Amino acid sequence: MDFEAAFERERKARKRAESILEEKSRELYFSNQKLSENVDSLNTALLENKFLLHVSQCGTGKTELKRLLPTIVIDMMRVAQMPFAVFHYYPYSQSEEAYYSNIIRNAELFSDNLDGEIVDDISDIIDVIKNNALKNKGIVRSTVDLTIRGCSINRIIALPIVSLNHVNGIIFLLSSGGAEKQEALLKVFTDATKQLSIMMEHRYQERKLLESYKKIKTTNVALKEAQKKLIESEKMAIVGQLSAGIAHEINNPMGFIKSNMGTLNEYMVDLIEFIELSKSLMSLLGRSEDSEVKSHIKTLEQIWSDVDIPFVIEDSSNLLNESQNGISRILDIVSGLKRFSRQSDHKKEACDIRQTIEEALKIASNELKYTVNVIRKFDDVKSVLVNSGEMLQVFLNLFINASHAMDESGNLTIIVKNNEQGVNIIVADNGAGIPAEILSSIFNPFFTTKDIGVGTGLGLSISYGIIEDHHGTIEVKSEVGEGTEFSIWLPSDSDNT
Amino acid sequence: MKGAVFTIFQEMIEEKFGMECWEALLKKSDLPSGGIYTSAEIYDDKEILALVTALSEYSGLPAPDLIEAFGRYLFPVLAHSLPPGMTDYPDLWSLLDGVDSVIHVEVRKLYPDAITPKIVITERVDEDSIKLMYQSPRKMCLLAIGLIHQAAERYSDTVTIKHECCMNEGADHCLLTVQKY
Numbered sequence: 001m002d003f004e005a006a007f008e009r010e011r012k013a014r015k016r017a018e019s020i021l022e023e024k025s026r027e028l029y030f031s032n033q034k035l036s037e038n039v040d041s042l043n044t045a046l047l048e049n050k051f052l053l054h055v056s057q058c059g060t061g062k063t064e065l066k067r068l069l070p071t072i073v074i075d076m077m078r079v080a081q082m083p084f085a086v087f088h089y090y091p092y093s094q095s096e097e098a099y100y101s102n103i104i105r106n107a108e109l110f111s112d113n114l115d116g117e118i119v120d121d122i123s124d125i126i127d128v129i130k131n132n133a134l135k136n137k138g139i140v141r142s143t144v145d146l147t148i149r150g151c152s153i154n155r156i157i158a159l160p161i162v163s164l165n166h167v168n169g170i171i172f173l174l175s176s177g178g179a180e181k182q183e184a185l186l187k188v189f190t191d192a193t194k195q196l197s198i199m200m201e202h203r204y205q206e207r208k209l210l211e212s213y214k215k216i217k218t219t220n221v222a223l224k225e226a227q228k229k230l231i232e233s234e235k236m237a238i239v240g241q242l243s244a245g246i247a248h249e250i251n252n253p254m255g256f257i258k259s260n261m262g263t264l265n266e267y268m269v270d271l272i273e274f275i276e277l278s279k280s281l282m283s284l285l286g287r288s289e290d291s292e293v294k295s296h297i298k299t300l301e302q303i304w305s306d307v308d309i310p311f312v313i314e315d316s317s318n319l320l321n322e323s324q325n326g327i328s329r330i331l332d333i334v335s336g337l338k339r340f341s342r343q344s345d346h347k348k349e350a351c352d353i354r355q356t357i358e359e360a361l362k363i364a365s366n367e368l369k370y371t372v373n374v375i376r377k378f379d380d381v382k383s384v385l386v387n388s389g390e391m392l393q394v395f396l397n398l399f400i401n402a403s404h405a406m407d408e409s410g411n412l413t414i415i416v417k418n419n420e421q422g423v424n425i426i427v428a429d430n431g432a433g434i435p436a437e438i439l440s441s442i443f444n445p446f447f448t449t450k451d452i453g454v455g456t457g458l459g460l461s462i463s464y465g466i467i468e469d470h471h472g473t474i475e476v477k478s479e480v481g482e483g484t485e486f487s488i489w490l491p492s493d494s495d496n497t
Numbered sequence: 498m499k500g501a502v503f504t505i506f507q508e509m510i511e512e513k514f515g516m517e518c519w520e521a522l523l524k525k526s527d528l529p530s531g532g533i534y535t536s537a538e539i540y541d542d543k544e545i546l547a548l549v550t551a552l553s554e555y556s557g558l559p560a561p562d563l564i565e566a567f568g569r570y571l572f573p574v575l576a577h578s579l580p581p582g583m584t585d586y587p588d589l590w591s592l593l594d595g596v597d598s599v600i601h602v603e604v605r606k607l608y609p610d611a612i613t614p615k616i617v618i619t620e621r622v623d624e625d626s627i628k629l630m631y632q633s634p635r636k637m638c639l640l641a642i643g644l645i646h647q648a649a650e651r652y653s654d655t656v657t658i659k660h661e662c663c664m665n666e667g668a669d670h671c672l673l674t675v676q677k678y
Contacts, residue, residue, distance in 0.1 A: 018536040029606045
C-alpha cells in the first residue's frame with residue numbers, strides 16, 4: 001500500500017478545506033462588516049431623527065433661543081461625538097445684551113467640569129471665526145491646532161442661526177475627528193439651524209404682532225376715553241349755552257317783576273293805612289242818625305265782614321313776602337346758571353389754594369363740626385392762578401355734599417399735592433357713595449338727589465363750570481358704600497399766565 | 498501564533514529533514530496540541546519555540562539561523578494565502594510599507610484574536626536603504642528578517658539587514674537597517 005500517496009492526498013484535502021474555511025471566514029467578515037455598517041448608519045439615522053425631533057420640540061415650546069441653545073449644543077455634541085462646543089447669542093434688540101457661553105464639554109467624553117480659563121485660549125480663534133460667520137451668514141469651517149484637556153482639536157465649525165437677515169446665534173463645534181462622517185451630520189445640523197431660524201422668525205413676528213396689538217388696544221381705550229370726554233364737554237357746552245339763553249330771557253322780566261313787586265308793596269302799605277283809617281271813620285259814623293249814612297255804613301260793614309278784610313290785609317302782606325322770596329330764589333338760580341355758563345368776568349390772581357380750602361372749611365364748619373373728621377394732607381404746593389371766590393364756592397360745594405353723604409360721623413380727607421404742571425386737590429369722603437348709573441349725570445345742571453327745596457342741583461354743575469373756566473379738570477370716582485372721591489387739577493401759575 | 502505558521506513549519510521540516518524528524522521533534526517537545534495543527538486555529542507561542550529548540554538539537558544548527566531560514570521558507574506560502582491583489586506591490590519598500598497598514602489589517606479581519614507584530618518603516622535613508630521598526634511580544638525579529646530576505650528576492654533584490662537595536666537584548670523594539678546592494 002502506498003501510504004505516502006494517501007498521506008499527500010489527505011494533506012491536500014486538509015489544505016483545501018482550510019482554504020475554503022478561510023474564504024468563508026473572509027465572507028463572514030465582510031457580511032459582518034456590512035451588517036455593522038448598516039447598524040451604524042441606522043444608529044446615526046436614529047440619532048439624527050432624535051436630534052431633529054428634539055430641536056423641533058424645543059422650538060415649539062415657548063422657550064427663548066438663549067435658553068434653547070445649550071440643549072441643542074449638547075445634543076449636537078452627542079450626535080457628532082464632538083468633545084467641545086461654544087455658543088453665542090445675539091438678540092434682535094440692541095437693548096438686550098449678547099450672551100457668550102463658556103466652553104461646553106461633551107459629558108459623554110469628559111466627566112469632570114471645565115474651568116472658564118480655557119475659553120481665553122480659544123476666544124481669539126472663536127472671535128475670528130465669529131466675524132467670518134457674521135459676515136457671510138453661513139457655515140464656517142476652520143482648521144485649527146489646539147489641545148484642550150489632552151484632546152487635540154483640528155476643526156472648528158461655526159453654525160450661524162440666521163433669522164430675518166440677523167444672526168441670532170452661532171454654535172461653534174470643536175471637532176477632533178475626521179471630517180468625512182461629520183459632513184453628513186453637518187447637513188443635518190444646518191437643517192436644524194434653519195428650522196430654528198424659521199421658528200425664531202415666527203416667534204419674533206408673533207411677539208411684534210402681540211406688541212402692536214397691545215399698543216392698538218391701549219390706543220383704542222384712550223381714544224374711547226377721549227371720545228367720552230369730548231361728548232361730555234360738548235354736552236356741557238350746549239347745556240351752558242342753553243342756560244345762558246334761559247338766564248338772559250328770565251332775567252329781564254324778572255327785573256321788572258322784582259321792581260313792580262317793590263312798588264306794589266309800598267302801595268299795599270298805603271292802601272292798608274287808608275283802609276284802617278276808613279274803618280275808624282266807619283265806627284264814628286255808625287252812631288249817626290242820618291239814614292242815608294247808616295245804609296252806606298251798613299253796606300260797607302257787610303262787605304268788610306263778607307270779604308274778611310282783616311284776613312285780606314294780613315294775607316296780602318304774606319303773599320307779597322312769599323313772592324319776593326320766590327323772586328330772590330329765581331334770581332339766585334339765574335345767576336347760578338350764568339356762572340355755570342361762564343359768563344362771570346371775575347378776575348383771577350395767584351393764590352395758595354390751601355388758604356382757599358381752609359376758608360371754605362371755616363365757612364362750612366357749622367355743617368361739618370359734629371359729624372365730620374377732617375383729615376388734611378397738604379404738600380407744599382405751587383401757587384395757582386384762580387378766582388378765589390369762585391374756588392371757595394367749589395370747595396364749599398364739595399364739603400357740604402360730602403357732609404350730606406356721611407349721615408353719621410365720617411372722614412373727609414383733603415389731599416393737596418403738586419402734579420405735573422399744576423396742583424392736584426383730592427376731596428374724598430367715606431360716605432354713601434354715588435351709584436354708577438347716575439355718576440355720569442352729577443355735573444348736569446338741576447341734577448340732584450336731595451329733597452325738593454334742599455338743593456338746586458346747580459352746585460356741582462357750577463363747580464364744573466368754574467373749574468373749566470380755570471382750564472382745569474374735575475373728575476369723580478365713587479363706590480356705593482365706600483365713598484366718593486373728587487379729583488381737581490388746576491394748572492400752575494406759570495402755565496396760566 | 499497562527500496555525501498556518503505551524504503547518505508551514507511542519508511542511509518545511511518534512512521537506513528538508515523528513516517525516517521522521519517531525520515525529521522525533523513532536524516526541525521530544527511533548528506539546529499541549531500534540532502536534533495537531535490546522536490553519537484555522539491559534540496555538541501557544543511556546544510551541545513554536547519548543548519545536549525550534551528541538552530542531553536545533555536534532556540538526557545541530559543554531560536556533561537563530563533556523564528561525565531566519567524558516568522565515569525565508571514561510572514567505573511564499575504566506576504571500577500565496579493572501580487574497581489576490583494583496584501582494585501586488587511594485588517594489589520591496591512599498592511591500593514593507595503595506596505589511597502593517599494592509600496585510601496585517603487583512604489578517605485581523607479573518608482572525609480578530611491574532612497578535613500581529615508592528616512593522617513600520619521609520620526612515621527612508623536613501624533610495625536603497627531604510628530603517629524598519631519591529632515590535633512584538635514574541636520578539637521573533639529573526640523570522641521577520643528571513644521573510645524580508647525572501648521578499649527582496651521576489652523583486653530580484655538582495656539586501657543586508659542589520660540590527661541597530663534588538664528586543665532580545667533588552668530594547669523595547671528592534672530597529673533594522675535594510676540596505677539593498
